[in-house]
Amino acid sequence: MRVAVITAVSGRHRHLQVQRQALARSGHPVAAHVVVAMSDPGAVSESVAGPAPAVVAVHVPVRDEQLPLALARNAGAEAALEAGAELLVFLDVDCIPGRGTIGRYVQVARRGAPRLLCGPVAYLPPVPTAGYDLDRLPELARAHPARPVPAEDAILPADDSRLFWSLSFAVLPDVWRRVGGFCELYRGYGGEDTDFGQQAAAAGIGIDWIGGAWAYHQFHPISDPPLEHLDDIVRNAGVFHRRWGWWPMQGWLEAFEQRGLVHYDAASGWRRTRSAGP
Numbered sequence: 001m002r003v004a005v006i007t008a009v010s011g012r013h014r015h016l017q018v019q020r021q022a023l024a025r026s027g028h029p030v031a032a033h034v035v036v037a038m039s040d041p042g043a044v045s046e047s048v049a050g051p052a053p054a055v056v057a058v059h060v061p062v063r064d065e066q067l068p069l070a071l072a073r074n075a076g077a078e079a080a081l082e083a084g085a086e087l088l089v090f091l092d093v094d095c096i097p098g099r100g101t102i103g104r105y106v107q108v109a110r111r112g113a114p115r116l117l118c119g120p121v122a123y124l125p126p127v128p129t130a131g132y133d134l135d136r137l138p139e140l141a142r143a144h145p146a147r148p149v150p151a152e153d154a155i156l157p158a159d160d161s162r163l164f165w166s167l168s169f170a171v172l173p174d175v176w177r178r179v180g181g182f183c184e185l186y187r188g189y190g191g192e193d194t195d196f197g198q199q200a201a202a203a204g205i206g207i208d209w210i211g212g213a214w215a216y217h218q219f220h221p222i223s224d225p226p227l228e229h230l231d232d233i234v235r236n237a238g239v240f241h242r243r244w245g246w247w248p249m250q251g252w253l254e255a256f257e258q259r260g261l262v263h264y265d266a267a268s269g270w271r272r273t274r275s276a277g278p
Helices: 013-024 067-082 101-109 134-140 171-181 192-202 226-243 251-256
Strands: 001-007 030-036 055-060 087-091 095-097 113-118 121-123 155-157 168-171 205-211 215-216 260-266 269-272
Touching: 001 067, 001 101, 001 171, 013 030, 013 095, 013 134, 030 067, 055 067, 055 121, 067 087, 067 171, 087 101, 087 171, 101 113, 113 121, 113 171, 134 205, 168 171, 171 192, 171 251, 192 205, 192 226, 226 269, 251 260
Parallel strands: 001 030, 001 087, 030 055, 113 205, 121 215
Antiparallel strands: 087 168, 095 215, 113 168, 155 205, 260 269
């Protein structure tokens, strides 16, 4: 099965380098690594991307400082399909695939079921001076507490499409076309993953959590709630509500409200307060 891995990038070149080192060690060959550079031509330079697996470079512009993640993933999928991919594997730039991850996705995809295939994600500690030892990732990382962790050889059907996230997932071309890709109304951070899960559910496509298809998330600082993405989250939550009739990212919105940064009313939904600062 001809596999294309799709990664959207803006900065984090070192994370991309480590991801590519892991892909080069994959137990199942990767035919093409589609690197979608969002106003970041340096991400596809040979010094960053390296020689193997083969890089298919896609360039997507960033406007108004809002990363076009949905557009970037769709552009990456289009390039992968044009390159003859029989399985699309999406990896966040922060994610290091395990040696058996691609092969495990292929093993399950060969069954042909129209499903979204999601591997478990485990989080790594801060990178040591010498870098991560790729052979020790399973013992260093800790699984995300809010996502299923199936046994290594198990497939766990998901009951809740809201759990879908794009950090690591695989999809057959026909299933991708049925879902329709990511909704490009979303700009910046937040909402597009949950929307994709809803689109899949509306198309009659469920989610399977794939034991053994591990992705190891490289450390980077985070804020909780993500105040730096407040405007994106409020805007994208409104897009989602108009499309699906309920509010996503409720925990973040309520945390912003507690800080006096946003308010909610039934007529207008969530809005930023006039006095709020960045």
